[in-house]
Amino acid sequence: MPWELTPDRPIYIQLTEQIELKICAGIYPRGSKMPPVREMAREASVNPNTMQRALAGLEESGLLFTIRTSGRFVTKDEKLVKQVKQRLAREHARKFLDRMHRLGFDYEEILAALSKLAKENKK
Amino acid sequence: MSSAILECSNLTKTFGAVTAVDGVTLDIPCGSIVGLLGPNASGKSTFLKLCNKLLSPTSGEVRIAGYKPGMESKRLVSYLPERSYLNDWMKVCDIIDLFADFYPDFNKDKAGNMLQKLNIKRSDRLKTMSRGTKEKVQLILVMSREAQLYLLDEPIGGVDPAARDFILDVILANYDPAATIVLSTHLIADIERILEQVIFIKEGRIILNKTVDKIREESGKSVDALFREVFRC
Numbered sequence: 001m002p003w004e005l006t007p008d009r010p011i012y013i014q015l016t017e018q019i020e021l022k023i024c025a026g027i028y029p030r031g032s033k034m035p036p037v038r039e040m041a042r043e044a045s046v047n048p049n050t051m052q053r054a055l056a057g058l059e060e061s062g063l064l065f066t067i068r069t070s071g072r073f074v075t076k077d078e079k080l081v082k083q084v085k086q087r088l089a090r091e092h093a094r095k096f097l098d099r100m101h102r103l104g105f106d107y108e109e110i111l112a113a114l115s116k117l118a119k120e121n122k123k
Numbered sequence: 124m125s126s127a128i129l130e131c132s133n134l135t136k137t138f139g140a141v142t143a144v145d146g147v148t149l150d151i152p153c154g155s156i157v158g159l160l161g162p163n164a165s166g167k168s169t170f171l172k173l174c175n176k177l178l179s180p181t182s183g184e185v186r187i188a189g190y191k192p193g194m195e196s197k198r199l200v201s202y203l204p205e206r207s208y209l210n211d212w213m214k215v216c217d218i219i220d221l222f223a224d225f226y227p228d229f230n231k232d233k234a235g236n237m238l239q240k241l242n243i244k245r246s247d248r249l250k251t252m253s254r255g256t257k258e259k260v261q262l263i264l265v266m267s268r269e270a271q272l273y274l275l276d277e278p279i280g281g282v283d284p285a286a287r288d289f290i291l292d293v294i295l296a297n298y299d300p301a302a303t304i305v306l307s308t309h310l311i312a313d314i315e316r317i318l319e320q321v322i323f324i325k326e327g328r329i330i331l332n333k334t335v336d337k338i339r340e341e342s343g344k345s346v347d348a349l350f351r352e353v354f355r356c
Contacts, residue, residue, distance in 0.1 A: 005316060007312070007315070007339075007344075007345030007347065007348070008339065008343055008344060008345060008348075009339055009343075010335075010336035010337075010339045010340050011316060011335065011336055011339070012336055013336075038295075038300075041295060042292065042295050042296055044316075045288070045291055045292065045295065045316055045317060046316045046317060047156055047295075047316070047317050047318060047319045047335075048295070048298075048300060049154070049155065049156075049300075049319050050319060050335075050336065053336075
């Protein structure tokens with residue numbers, strides 16, 4: 001999963017969102033050790049201090065924790081990761097609904113379009 | 124010791140009737156990457172030359188880790204000037220030896236690695252290289268020093284976008300978190316992501332000094348978009 005950064009919003013916020021996503025997707029599995037800050041900064045081509053800021057924020061929210069001398073780890077708390085997943089899913093869904101409304105779809109039409117697409121995907 | 128690596132107070136440089144740097148007061152902290160951004164002829168290069176004693180201030184002063192620019196400061200500062208001072212007839216390996224002789228903090232292995240990654244041969248002469256390749260060689264030399272402060276005047280001006288990405292990667296990979304990089308450029312979009320702080324300079328004066336994320340938060344715009352707005356012709 002590559003790092004995608006848009007130019008209009010603060011970089012650390014976007015990094016936070018994408019690390020959350022990677023934790024939910026299991027790219028950084030629960031209980032695993034996170035890569036070093038410098039390596040992550042290089043991968044995303046961002047300033048190490050900005051990456052550090054995103055990681056510090058995630059530590060505050062409990063998704064990451066640090067053990068002194070051995071590094072930074074992803075939480076083992078399954079419930080917490082689920083909560084984040086739910087939150088991200090709601091945010092994505094809200095954005096999707098918003099765009100569909102702007103296209104002139106009402107809820108019925110959106111649901112119909114979704115189930116049609118789901119059926120097509122199954123085939 | 125204060126936590127600022129570079130401090131200026133009321134720094135001014137005039138050339139006859141032209142004021143190139145106009146009363147700049149500024150602290151740049153240790154451990155950051157700072158972009159010095161401004162249109163052509165805004166005083167960026169003059170400012171960097173003042174920091175390297177290539178020019179003397181008309182009034183005011185600049186201090187690097189507490190020293191006035193001179194012998195002591197040059198030990199700590201790795202400077203990429205706007206124009207090359209290397210001799211055209213020299214081979215890459217000669218220049219590396221020259222730098223290693225000159226600067227005790229020069230890391231030959233680092234330089235060798237970067238040259239290899241960019242497919243630049245040690246036996247090549249500068250004379251035979253394109254402008255972009257010459258720029259790459261110079262940047263490699265400057266970044267191979269383990270300095271406390273890097274002052275880079277337009278480090279990515281002449282290189283193609285793919286090499287630009289490589290150079291940013293070089294900067295990120297070789298940068299010691301305790302060191303500070305100040306770089307001047309007008310190619311902001313390419314470099315914005317690796318900057319922590321930006322300084323806008325206009326007609327020799329600082330008109331903005333903020334972190335990149337603060338700018339994005341407050342204006343909802345990229346630094347590049349804000350720059351275009353502030354400096355619209």
